[in-house]
Amino acid sequence: MSPNLRIAVRFLFAKKRSMLMSLAGIIFGVGFFISTQAQLSGYQELFINTILGTDGAIRIEDRIQDTNVFVSAPTSEGANTNFFVSDRENRRFVEGIEHPESVIEAAMQLQNVEAASPVIKGTIQLQSPLRKDSGQVFGINVDQHIAVSSLEDRIQIGSIAEFRAAPMGIIMGHKMASRLDVTVGDSVIVRAIDQQRRVTIVAIYETGVSEIDKTRVFMHMSATRSLLKKPHGVSFIQVSVFDRDHAIVDALAIENMALHFSAPWQEREKSWMQLFTTLKLSAAITVSTIIIVSGLGMFSTLFMIVMDKTREIAILRSMGYTRNDISNIFLWQGFIVLVCGAILGCGMGALITFGISKLPMPLSGIFATDYFVVRSTVWHYLQAVSAAVVIVMIASLAPARWASRLIPGDVIRGTAT
Amino acid sequence: MSSGDEREIALECRDLHKHLGEGETRVHVLRGVNLKLYRGEVSAIVGPSGCGKSTLLYLLGLLDRQDSGSIIVQGEEAPPDKEGDHTRIRGDHIGFVFQFHFLLPEFSAAENVMLPMRKLGRMSQEEMEKRASSLLSDVGLGEKTHRLPSQLSGGEQQRVAIARSLANMPSVLLADEPTGNLDVKNSLMVFESLTRLAKEKGQAVLIVTHNPDLAEKCDRILRMQDGQFID
Known part of the structure; x- marks a missing residue:
């Protein structure tokens, strides 16, 4: 164990009650972050699966009228030129699909298209x-x-x-x-x-x-x-695809190939997708406040340690400990709380998520389920830990910098500010 | 200030000036101080409060920066604007004992003594433990190596601080009122430990003290007044 880490651990244990409060805040913050994101992702996934199962990944509908206009005009030298102008903004549609077989044949040429009906x-x-x-x-x-x-x-x-x-x-x-x-x-x-x-x-x-x-x-x-x-x-052709995230590109390709309006599920359900994204962001912000509050607690605890330990810091400096060593001693303390908080928080998040998935919650309307739906991904854990890393590091940096800037002579003389 | 002989100089300062305070309260604390400290010699600085004794000690210990003048430790000049060099030289060559022990309360006596050794990183864990134990035995605390500072008396704490100051075998030991916070019996014990160990290990010792009895026991007394030596 490095001398800085050894000192950091001892300083940390000297203020264990305050640090435990901060640690608890980080554990709860990370845990709740993961579980709320898992719930929202679960319902979002269920919603997507429901709409893919009912209305398909892509719906090919009305035929697009040809908007290409043939233009013939003289050049500045007086020669004749001919060209086409496409007016996509003002395109019109003819209801329904007159030749579904040819449209399906065109759609099935795409590698990602699984089937069409x-x-x-x-x-x-x-x-x-x-x-x-x-x-x-x-x-x-x-x-x-x-x-x-x-x-x-x-x-x-x-x-x-x-x-x-x-x-x-x-x-x-x-x-x-x-x-x-x-x-x-x-x-x-x-x-x-x-x-x-x-x-x-x-x-x-x-x-x-x-x-x-x-x-x-x-x-x-x-x-x-x-x-x-x-x-x-x-009236329309319902299309299923292998990779649902690629549906936007496939729909555009079908539209260009078959000249029929094609709507991918992301576009059809845009408002619902935006709602889910907003809810996830809102939940992330709300739950992050727990981590922010614990970060503030940690900030004040570390400042208290620095204030309590100015003489010890001065004596360490007199022994040959550098400014960086002093700074690292306080950053280590933040890091230890962060690592413990992140690991325990992830464990807590996994437990809460598992527990919630077993809770009965009969629901129907935009989808049907009998239990809370959860979907945990590694991203939820990474996002929660990243939030904790940013907040804890910010909370640790200022006290660490302050401690490292103390001038040992001033401290020992009693004139340090 | 020295007898000008062939003894090895551990620390030397030349024409040291230092001001403290700002504006109207700015005071010229040190006015061109010259000093040589020799290995194996115990020197005492005495003088009235505010004459610049402690300020000189902190400058010599590279804990503060002089306004002008130079400080040479073991033949190496410490540039006033290079803090990294100051820290390295302090770690390698200088030991401190302050009026207050400044032990880290979370560490046992032995662990406090090992702190400078850990930073220097030249010894194994076993060697560090052995040396800490030996130093604590030298100051009469061989049985109390695992006690926390709170479990030691004031005199014992100061003796741990002395052992700690000797941990890295410094060539110079600087002590600022090392007995100022102790009773007569403990003062004598601490002073005796400090000077005996320094002499045994060939270190230059500079003690700032208000205690004339202790100063008389030193090899050399340096009297200071208004930022200058007066002898």
Whole structure:
């Protein structure tokens, strides 16, 4: 052990009560930082998984009208020139996708695209023996759609196999089923414009997203085409990808290749993502105040040690200890508290996070869960420790510098300021 | 100030000037002090309060900076503006004993004695322990090496401070009122320890004291008045 570290440890133990208070603050600060970030990240992750499972990573929708304008103009020398001008700001859209096969073929050329499913969407009225409700029908090719969504996993009653075997079967959200007071095996009448069909409920799903569960009904593509009188084209194509973080780039590529508006999940859910980021930042700032307060405590404790130890500092200087040695003695004290606080704080954070994940917390609305959702990453630990490092180092630096600047002659003579 | 013989000079100062205070309160404390300290000789500086005794001692110990003049320790001139050199020379060649022991209360007597050795880093842990124990035995505290300063009397604490000042075998020992805080019996014991060990180990000792009886026991008495030696 170096002489400076040895002295630092002894000085630290001489003020152990004050230092323990600072240490406790750092432990709690780091621990709470990790656990709050884990909770918010958990809910954010659940939300992302829910939207990826329901609406896909990318949604290809309306066709973009060609905005390239052919321009012919003379040069300054009088020669003719021809060129195209693209006006992206004022581009217009034509509703729906006329040739979904060619768009899917273009999208599937991208390495990150996993699968694509064409969907016809329309507004419908549903009538059960007792009640009426409005909703949206999603006409799907079942095998294609389960490859781009978590529909199969979300089915609570019935099964995809039953849906596959029933040409006039539908899959209904559990909230809509509850409002219509129907269950699997019941039949309802579906109306759209001037068409109506009697269909059988073959499965009931729950995504946890209220808006989906109370409005969305899945039917076979052919039955939906007939109901909505849309013999050609589709409303949109739902795309799943291997790397969800790359979806923005893929959507742009699809848009340029297929000339159809493509929305990645990050853009569609931008406001929710911003909300989660804001909440995480807010929680980080709030919890960091605990570390800041403990840093202030540590700052005052170290200053007290310096004030108490001016004579000892002077005598150490007279023995050949340099200004740097004196400074290091106080920085070591901060470092020891920091290391202990960071290690114990990380342990506490892991324990709190684990404990919270076992707490029941039934929740639905924008996602469904029965327990607190947590997701710890190494980044949370690094962020918490970094916050502690910055605060503790700032708290230690000023006393260390002050101690190192004491002039031993002045201290011993009693004229030090 | 010396007899001008062939004895080895441990420390020398030439034409040392020092002012203290600022503005109207600025005082010319040392006015061209010249001094040579020889190995194996015990010198005492006596004089009225405020004559510059302690200021001279701190300058010689490189704890403070002179306004002009030079200080040479073991043949090496200590440049007034190079603090790193001052610290190194202090660690290598100078030992201090102050009026108050200034022991680190968190460390035992032996650990206090080992502090300068640890900084110098020339000895192993075992060698340091052995030397600390030997030095403490020399000052009559061989049985109390593991006691904390709070478990020792004032005289014993000051004797630990003497042992600590000798830890790195300095060529010069500077003592500022080493017995000023002790009763007669302890004063004699501390003074005896200080001078005996210094003589045995061939160190130059300079003691600032108000005690004429102790000064009389030294090899040389340097009388100071108004920032100058008057003999």
